[in-house]
Amino acid sequence: MRPGRQLAVLGIIFVVLYLLVFFAGGASGGWKDRLEPRLGLDLVGGTRLTLEATNTVDGRPPTAENLEEARQIIENRVNAFGVAEAEVVTEGDRNIVISLPGENRDLSDVGSAAELRFRKVLKATDGSGTLAAPVPSPTATPSGSPAASPEVEASPGAQASATPSAGGQGGMAPTPTPSASASPEPSPSGSVAPGPQTIEEQRKAVEEKVGAEAWQAANGLQAPADLTTDPSLAEKLAPFGTLSAREVAVLPVPVQFNVPTVGCAQLDERPPASIKDENQQAVACEGGIKYLLDQAKVLGTDVGNASAVLDQTSQWVVSLDFKSDGQRKWTELTREAFNNTGGACEASALGQDGKCRVAVVLDNTIVSSPEIQGVLTGDSQITGSFTQAAASELAGNLRYGALPVTFEEQEQQNVTATLGESHLRAGLLAAGIGMLLVVIYSFFYYRLLGSVIFLSLVLSALMLYGALVFLGRQIGFTLTLAGIAGIIVSLGVAADSFVIYFERLKDEIREGRSPRSAVPRAWVRARRTIISANAITIMSAVVLYVVSVGTVKGFAFALGMATVIDLLVVFLFRHPIMAMLARTKAFLSPRVSGLGRALPPRAEEQPAKPRNPRVKEA
Structure with a gap:
């Protein structure tokens, strides 16, 4: 065996690894930046x-x-x-x-599901959830022609407009970006309810909760309840105010709109799929006003692209680019709204200029409901009091599409960064203490051989650190507190390899072999045990990585990677360096080498034979 070759191979691997760390895998910045591993949020906040x-x-x-x-x-x-x-x-x-x-x-x-729908506003009523009469229609104020881009009162305290421009654009002023509940629930418009019950069964449960009289009174309403003409409705409809958002979601659309005790607080908390069906009417709120919305004539899938941009007034807006067929649908929808085709929009839902409004509905929430001031034949904008982050978030939701699955948070x-930093210090301190204890024990028990253990651990740590940095940039591996725990556990695995090899070496010397011949023989006999022990650890780490979730995966990955590197150091460093030490004089001293009583007494320490006096006399 030529130990120099194995050490040279290890040196090449080490150099290549750190060349990758400094110059590959997207390395950038100064030397310090290139040596920083990717840390999880439990370490950096x-x-x-x-x-x-x-x-x-x-x-x-x-x-x-x-x-x-x-x-x-x-x-x-x-x-x-x-x-x-x-x-x-x-x-x-x-x-x-x-x-x-x-x-x-x-x-x-x-x-959130991010289901985008464009719907005409057909009716409006009070959404406070109290037993009050319907709100009056918004008061119209004088304005110029459609081309003058008048501002329109979309809801109390909010301004909105949708106007044509030379470029064919219109604006839509939103209320704040919606925050929809992620709880799954059936659609009142006919979509199948998640869970064991069908929508009919859930409606039956709601009917039993409010009572037959209240249910019959609610379904008999043809318009929002007017308590001035029938005061008895107040007592009959009161049970609907006790329903949860989940229960309100299964009510028929007319009941949601016409019953005054069903308020916006309940409607806004419905799950994302509650008004998904574009072929059914829907109810949604804006600014405390409850709107009855028409079927969705334009969908989010008709939007080709959405982006957050600055308009001419340096305000953040969301620009919408429609697909070819989507542009045709959008133009037709704005034509219907501008002309109020068939008188579909009632007076309570008209804008200040007597035109229909179009609600931009994201999940259950109305983003904006501007009055359409003209037929829009080009792309449009959603405008309003957006910050850059809010506009980018809304544009991203529209651009990347709706989720195929509903989620619960x-x-x-x-x-916090302070807590993450304390976690990092604690993890590094634990790793340092573990390594220090192994080194102290190895020097105490194995003496000169303890230096082999120390150098092996240092080399393993340097290679492991380089691997963490490179893999963090290359495959996105993130070191977490659990990963540090896996590295600490690997120290025990590395110590086992030392014990197996050194104790096997002692056995060979006790059997009468010289240290130089005992080293390769002990390696051959210990190698299989070392490989088997490390292989079991690696397999355990692989199984744990496959079946586990979360931070446990990080623990398993770090443990497996540290064990593989330990095997590499065992073969390319520990055994060659032992072969070289076996040729030194210090290795033959029981006090220095740490082999103790395994070594036989040295020749110079044996007593000299007595001289023969007769030879002297002769």
């Missing part, structure tokens, strides 16, 4: 959100394909924030975990 998939929007259990499609859409939405090193992964067969290192963010909206965890 950030936000983690866990979403649990319930059912698909048509009521079926989610498949692996549905979950992967949803993961990709959510990842695109998260990346639209412009945050580096965002991580979106699936856990098991239902969970998606979103991790954003750095500043804390509200991620509750990224799991399980947990959102915010980890």
Whole structure:
């Protein structure tokens, strides 16, 4: 055996690894930046959100394909924030975990369905949920021609407009970006309810809760209840005010709109799929006003692209580019709204200029409901009091499409940078203490051989660190506190390899072999045991990685990678260096080598034979 060759191979591997660290895998910045591993949010702070998939929007259990499609859409939405090193992964067969290192963010909206619908506003009434008469129609104010781009009162306290321009654009002023509930629930417009019950069964349960009299009175209403003409309705309809948002979601559309005790507080909390069906009318709220909405004539799938841009007044807007067929639908919808075809829009729903309004509905929430001031033949804009982040978020939701699965938010965890830094210090301290204890014990028990253990651990640590940095940039591996725990556990695995080899070496020397011959023989006999022990650890790490979720995967990956590197160091460093030490004088000293009583007494320490006096006399 030529130990120099094995050490040379190890040196080449080490040099190549750090060349990759410094010059490959997207390395950039200074030397310090290139040596920084990718750390998880539990070490640097950030936000983690866990979403649990319930059912698909048509009521079926989610498949692996549905979950992967949803993961990709959510990842695109998260990346639209412009945050580096965002991580979106699936856990098991239902969970998606979103991790954003750095500043804390509200991620509750990224799991919304983002179903975009454009619907005419047919009627409006009070949405406070109290037993009051319907609100009067908005008071119209004088304005110029459609081309003058008048501002229109979309809802109390909000302004909106949709006007043609030279470029064929119109504006739509939104209320704040919606935050839809991610709880699965049936659609009152006919979509199948997730869960064991059908929509008919759930409606039956609601009927039993409010009572037959209230249910009959509600279904008999042809318009919003007017208590001035029938005061007895107040007592009959009162039970509807006790319904939860889930129960309100299963009510027929006319009941949702006509019953005054069904308020916007309940309607706004309905799950995303509640008004999904574009072929059915729907009820939604804006500014405390309850709107009856027409069938959706233009869908989110008709939008070719959406982007956050600055308009001429330096305000952030969301620009919509329609597809060819979508542009035709949009033009036809604005024509119907501008002309109020068939008188479909009642006076309570008209804008200030007596024109129909078109509601831009995202999931259950009306983003804006501008009065249409002309037939729009080009692309349009959603305008209003947007910040750059809000406009980018809405554009990302529209651009990347609706989720095929509805989600429930399980947990959102915010980890401060201070807490993450303390976790990192604690993890590094634990790793340092573990390594120090192994080194102290090895020097105490094996003396000179302890230096072999020390050098092996240092070399393993350097190679492991380089691998963490490179894999973090190349495949996105993120080191977490659990990963540090896996590395600490690997120290025990490495110590086992030393013990097996050195104790086998002692056995060979006790059998009468010289240290030089005992080293290769002990290696041959210990090698199989070392490989078997490490192979079991690696297989355990692989199984744990495959079947586990979350941070346990990081633990398993770090443990497996550290064990593989330990095997590499055993073969290319520990055995060659032992072969070289066996040729030194220090290796033959029991006090220095650490082999103890295994070595025989040295020749110079044996007593000299007595001289023969007769020879002297002769």
